[in-house]
Amino acid sequence: MAFTYGRAPRIWGIVRPVSTPSLPAAAFRLLFEAAPDPYLVLAPDLTIVAVSDAYLRATMTQRERIVGRALFEVFPDNPADPAAEGVRNLKASLEQVLNHHVPDAMPVQKYDIRRPQSAGGGFEERFWSPVNTPVFDESGALIYIVHRVEDVTAFMRLKREGGEHQKLAAELQELTGKIEAEVYQRAREVAETSRQLKEANAELESFSYAISHDLRAPLRALQGFTHALHEDYAAELSPGAQLYCRRITAAAQRMEELVEDLLAYSQLSRGDVPLKALDPGAVVDQTLQTLAADIDQRKAAVRRLGLFPQVMGCRPVLLQVLQHLVANALKFVADDVVPHIEIGAEERGGRVRLWVQDNGIGVPQQYRTRIFNVFEQLHTHDVYPGTGIGLAIVRRGMERMGGSAGVESGDGGGSRFWVELPRAT
Amino acid sequence: MTRDHSILLVEDSPDDAMLIERAIRKANIPAPVQRVEDGEAACDYLAGHGEYADRGKYPLPTLMLLDIKLPKRSGLEVLRWARREANLPRLVIVMLTSSREHRDIEEAYAQGANSYLVKPIAPGAMQDLVKTLGLYWLTHNEPPPP
Numbered sequence: 001m002a003f004t005y006g007r008a009p010r011i012w013g014i015v016r017p018v019s020t021p022s023l024p025a026a027a028f029r030l031l032f033e034a035a036p037d038p039y040l041v042l043a044p045d046l047t048i049v050a051v052s053d054a055y056l057r058a059t060m061t062q063r064e065r066i067v068g069r070a071l072f073e074v075f076p077d078n079p080a081d082p083a084a085e086g087v088r089n090l091k092a093s094l095e096q097v098l099n100h101h102v103p104d105a106m107p108v109q110k111y112d113i114r115r116p117q118s119a120g121g122g123f124e125e126r127f128w129s130p131v132n133t134p135v136f137d138e139s140g141a142l143i144y145i146v147h148r149v150e151d152v153t154a155f156m157r158l159k160r161e162g163g164e165h166q167k168l169a170a171e172l173q174e175l176t177g178k179i180e181a182e183v184y185q186r187a188r189e190v191a192e193t194s195r196q197l198k199e200a201n202a203e204l205e206s207f208s209y210a211i212s213h214d215l216r217a218p219l220r221a222l223q224g225f226t227h228a229l230h231e232d233y234a235a236e237l238s239p240g241a242q243l244y245c246r247r248i249t250a251a252a253q254r255m256e257e258l259v260e261d262l263l264a265y266s267q268l269s270r271g272d273v274p275l276k277a278l279d280p281g282a283v284v285d286q287t288l289q290t291l292a293a294d295i296d297q298r299k300a301a302v303r304r305l306g307l308f309p310q311v312m313g314c315r316p317v318l319l320q321v322l323q324h325l326v327a328n329a330l331k332f333v334a335d336d337v338v339p340h341i342e343i344g345a346e347e348r349g350g351r352v353r354l355w356v357q358d359n360g361i362g363v364p365q366q367y368r369t370r371i372f373n374v375f376e377q378l379h380t381h382d383v384y385p386g387t388g389i390g391l392a393i394v395r396r397g398m399e400r401m402g403g404s405a406g407v408e409s410g411d412g413g414g415s416r417f418w419v420e421l422p423r424a425t
Numbered sequence: 426m427t428r429d430h431s432i433l434l435v436e437d438s439p440d441d442a443m444l445i446e447r448a449i450r451k452a453n454i455p456a457p458v459q460r461v462e463d464g465e466a467a468c469d470y471l472a473g474h475g476e477y478a479d480r481g482k483y484p485l486p487t488l489m490l491l492d493i494k495l496p497k498r499s500g501l502e503v504l505r506w507a508r509r510e511a512n513l514p515r516l517v518i519v520m521l522t523s524s525r526e527h528r529d530i531e532e533a534y535a536q537g538a539n540s541y542l543v544k545p546i547a548p549g550a551m552q553d554l555v556k557t558l559g560l561y562w563l564t565h566n567e568p569p570p571p
Contacts (some may be wrong), residue, residue, distance in 0.1 A: 105463075122527070214494075216439075216523040216544070216546065217438055217440070217441065217523060219546055220436075220441060220444065220544055220545075220546050221440035221444070221548050222439070222521070223547065224440070224444040224551060225440070227446070227549055228444070228447060229551075252546070253546075253547070256546045263525070271527070
């Protein structure tokens with residue numbers, strides 16, 4: 001109790017003798033019952049002795065059914081709510097009031113009320129803000145407790161919804177945080193993958209280096225000693241032994257081609273491919289010079305047609321590409337057919353297409369993509385020897401130069417292999 | 426071709442060594458061939474360290490055939506050492522290796538190799554190569570005055 005600020009001490013509901021003649025005693029009952037707030041008056045034994053209409057409305061009860069009955073008999077806990085503690089809390093508060101003769105304002109309580117049978121029975125969820133106030137007689141004895149409640153259910157629901165909004169906002173924030181963490185994690189993973197790729201690349205590089213050194217050494221020995229055997233001991237070797245020597249040599253040669261092509265392919269994949277304007281016609285000429293011996297041997301007719309617009313490319317790579325294409329055009333021709341090869345160029349949009357047209361065996365439609373894969377061969381080695389890497393080198397080389405490669409049926413049979421590069425401006 | 430010429434072959438592979446020596450023999454190059462098997466031995470030989478001090482037995486070579494991938498010290502290290510530290514600017518150093526790697530070729534010339542040859546595989550090719558090599562460096566080439 002504070003007596004500060006000179007205010008009169010507050011005295012709680014001391015029942016004074018009805019001394020005002022203008023207000024009959026019965027009127028007090030009417031006034032109480034009509035009060036706009038919900039009130040319940042309890043005897044010290046917690047029997048309900050009076051109740052306001054507002055209280056009856058708020059608790060969906062009727063006066064004649066509750067007055068004279070024990071409080072907790074009328075208002076038990078909701079048996080369906082295992083967390084219900086309304087009865088316990090209210091009891092504690094009332095005991096506090098009874099023992100200490102001071103009012104007790106309770107925190108907001110969930111205290112479900114019984115729904116009348118007419119309204120379907122069961123319990124209805126309610127939140128209350130109760131205040132229990134002792135009422136003393138003139139001797140100071142506690143004779144009643146006024147239990148005033150405020151129905152805060154709507155507020156609590158709002159608050160709960162608000163809480164849900166808050167919860168939602170918090171969840172969103174958490175999600176945002178998670179996404180940020182995820183993005184961070186992904187970025188780290190990307191960095192890690194990139195590091196691993198670089199490592200793998202470096203490993204591949206030393207791997208190729210090792211191949212170029214170590215895989216060749218035994219091949220040299222195979223070739224060299226077979227040759228020496230043949231040269232130094234030819235007289236002592238039977239024709240059968242000489243045949244074996246030749247087969248060893250051929251196998252070693254084939255292995256050597258494989259190693260060479262694989263190396264070229266891997267070098268093409270990892271090496272620098274600087275692009276600059278170049279004349280593809282000159283590269284075609286160089287290609288034909290390089291393959292002059294093969295062209296002569298096959299007695300092939302090779303024609304260079306028309307003009308070759310300048311392209312953006314890397315000369316050694318384009319040379320490699322064209323060598324493979326022309327070599328294939330010479331190779332994949334039926335034995336009794338004289339190879340006719342035409343090489344030309346045409347502009348297509350901003351690109352220049354170089355093509356090599358042959359009169360060879362052609363490539364069936366369904367294999368036209370596959371043949372550009374590494375080790376993809378359509379024929380056995382005996383028919384058309386090769387490593388199966390040539391066209392893979394073509395494709396990779398074109399990719400490295402920002403170009404493309406493909407094959408279509410040639411005019412009047414054969415194949416027309418093409419490569420495209422950006423036109424030089 | 427004078428009798429003063431000699432060849433130092435730095436080669437760790439016995440197969441390759443045998444084939445190269447055979448090729449030198451077959452090419453009728455009358456220069457004696459000494460062989461060491463690793464980079465460190467090559468440096469010791471050129472510096473005349475240890476047993477190599479006997480120049481009667483281990484003459485300072487006119488031509489060194491130097492592999493790149495070698496135990497202990499790589500051929501490129503031997504090359505660098507010979508040019509920079511051993512003060513052997515006139516020794517003809519020919520890289521004879523299986524590596525066709527651009528960086529090896531670049532490095533070899535940058536360090537002062539006279540020539541860079543890739544060991545051939547094709548039958549008889551080693552013989553042709555060694556013959557040309559011997560003819561060029563030991564016969565046609567006019568060496569710097571001593």
